[in-house]
Amino acid sequence: MLITGSTASLRVYVSQWENGKRTIGDRYAKILRSVLGITDEELFGQRATGALPVETGGYDELISRIESARSVSLTMVKTFMDQTELLRTVDRQMGAGSLVDQMGGHLAALEDALTFSVLPETRRPVATALAGAATLAAWQALDSGGVERAWRHYELGKRAAQEADEPMYLAHATAEQAYVLHDAGRPQLAVDLVREARRLGGQQMSPRLSSWLYAAEAELCAKAGLADDSRRALDKAVDCLPAGTETRDPDMLSIFLNTGHLARWRGNVLALLGDDDALSSLYAGLKAADPTFIRATSGLRCDLAQAHLARDEYDQAQEHLQQARLLANRTGSVRHLRRIEQLTERL
Template identity: 30%
Template sequence: MIRRTFVLGTGATLLTAALPTADAAPALGMDHLRALIEVEQHLYAQDRDHGSADLGHQAAAALHTAHSWLAQGRYGQDLGRRLHTATGMLSVAAGWLALDAGRTADARSLYTEALASARQADDPGLEAHAFACMSLLAHATGRPREAVGTAQVAQRTASGLGSPRWLALLAMREARGWALQGDRALTENAVVRAYRLYEQGPRGADPAWLDFFVPAELAGLESLCRADLGQHYRAAAGAEQAVMLFADGYPRNRALYTADVALHHAHRPSPDLDAATDAGHRTLAQLSEVHSARLLRSLRGIAGTLIPHQDTRCVTDFLDAYRSAVPAA
C-alpha cells in the first residue's frame, strides 16, 4: 500500500510525496521507483516556482527513505540499478537545495553520494550530472580550477549520451571556471562552444531535469561569466536579457537574474545607480513569490554595494525598501 505523507510549512502544504511504506525487508517494486522519481520532480518544481526555502528537510526525509529501501529491501538487479539511479538523482536535488541555502559542506556530501550511486548503477548520465554539480559547487566556493576540472570530466562522461544541450550546459560550467581565473580567451572559447552545441537543438536523449536550460538560462549563465571577467556592462545586459526571455516562467530564476542586473550595474566602474536601484526594487517585489536563501544573499549584496552611495535619493529609497522587506542576517 502507498501511504501519502503531507508535509506542512507555514500555513500551507509545501510538498505531497507518495512514498510506499513497508515492513522490514520489503519486496520493492515499480511503485517504489516511481515514488522516488515523483518526489525528485516535485522538489524541482517547487524550487523553480517558489524557491528552495523549507524544501531541504523534505528532501532529506525522502533520501532517508530511499536509503532504507536500498539497505533493507528485496529487489532484482535491474530494479536495483534503477533505484540507485533514482536515489542518486534525489541526492543531486537535495544537494542543489543545500547549495542554495549556503550549506556547502552538505552539498558536497550529497553530490559525493550521487556519484557513488552512479557508480553502483553503472549510470554515466547520473555520473556526469554529479560532476556537473560538483563544478557548480566549486564555482560557489571559490575553487575555479576544480570548477574547470570537474566540468571537463562531466563533458567526457556525457560525450556519448546524445544530448548536445547537456554538453552545452557543461561547456558553460567550464566557461565559468575559466572566467573566475580571469582567463578571457579560454572563457570565450568555452562560451562559443556552448552556444554552438545549444544551437543543435533538443534531442530525445535530453534528460528531463534539463528542461530548465532554456535560452534565458543560457544568456544568464553567460552574464555570470562576463561579470567574473569584470565586463559588468555586458553582464548587466545579459542578465536583463535572461529576465526578459524568462517572461512569466521560472519565477525563481527570473528573480535571481533580476538581482544580478542590480549587482552588475552597481559594480560598474561608474555605477549606474538608477538602473541598479530599479532592478533592486524589481527583485524586492518578487520576495512574496520566491523564497530563496540565495536570493536574500543577493539582495544583501546589492544593499552592501550601494551603501557608499546612500546620499543619492534613489539609493536611499531602495535601502529603505530593502530594510523593510529583508530580515537582518
C-alpha cells in the same frame, strides 16, 4: 569475571525486563549482547518497547525488507521520480526552505529501497531515481546555506549514478558540486571539477547536457579570472545547444536549457567578464524568462545589477537589486541574498 544471579533471580529479571519494570544494567547488558548477538542500539531499542528480541539473528526482518525491496517495480520507481519532480516544482516557485523535511524523507525512502535491493535489474532504476533526487537536494541545500549537507548529497548522488551506470547523472552531479567549491573560495578547483564532469560524461551525454556543462564551465572560468577559457566554453555551449524552443532534456529531466536560458547565462558570464554585450543578453533573457522560475529570475536580476554597476549606472543597478531581494526573500535563497548584499555594498 561477571557474577550473575541465581536461575530463579534471572527468571524474575527477564520478566521485569520484558515488561519494562526493570532497567537493564551495564553488567547484564554486556552478557545479553554476547548471548543474543545484538548491538546496544538493538538491545536498548527493544527494551524501550518493553520486549527483548525473540529472533536473535534478525533474519526475519531482514528478509522481509529484502522481499519488500524486490517488489519495487518500474511503476514504483516512476512514483519516486514523480515525487522528485513535484519537489523540484515547489522548490522552483517557493524555494527550498520549506522542503527540507520532505526532501529528507524522500531521500531516506530511496536509500532504503536501494539498500535492500539485491539484483541489478532492481537496483539500477532505484539508483537512477536516487541520483536525481540527491542532486536536487544538494542544490537546495546549497541555496539554503547548508554547505556541508550539499556536499554530502552530491556525493550520494554521484555514488547512486555510478551504481546505476548513468554517466549523464554522474556528470551533472559533479558539475553542480563544483559550485560548492567556488562558494567555498576555491575557484580553480571548481574549474577543474567541472571539466572532470565533462570527462565523466564522455560520449554518452545529450547535446543539451553538453551545452549546460560548457555554460557552467564558462561561468566558473569567468569567476576564476580565466577570461579566454570562459569565452571558449561559452562558444561551445552555444554550438552544442539544440535548436528549437524545447526547454527540458528528455534524457535528463533536471536540465532546463533553451536559447532563452542560455542568453541569460551568457549575459551572466559576460557581466562577470565586464563585457559591454552583457546587458543585451541579460535583457533578452529577462524578456524570455519563465515566471515560475522565481529563484532563477532573482539571479538574473543580480546579473543585471552587476552589469549596470560595471557601467557606473547605479540607479538601474539599485532597481534590479530591489527586485532581486523581493524574489530571494520569497524563496528564502541564502545564496542569492548573500550576493545581493555584496552587490549593494558597491552602490
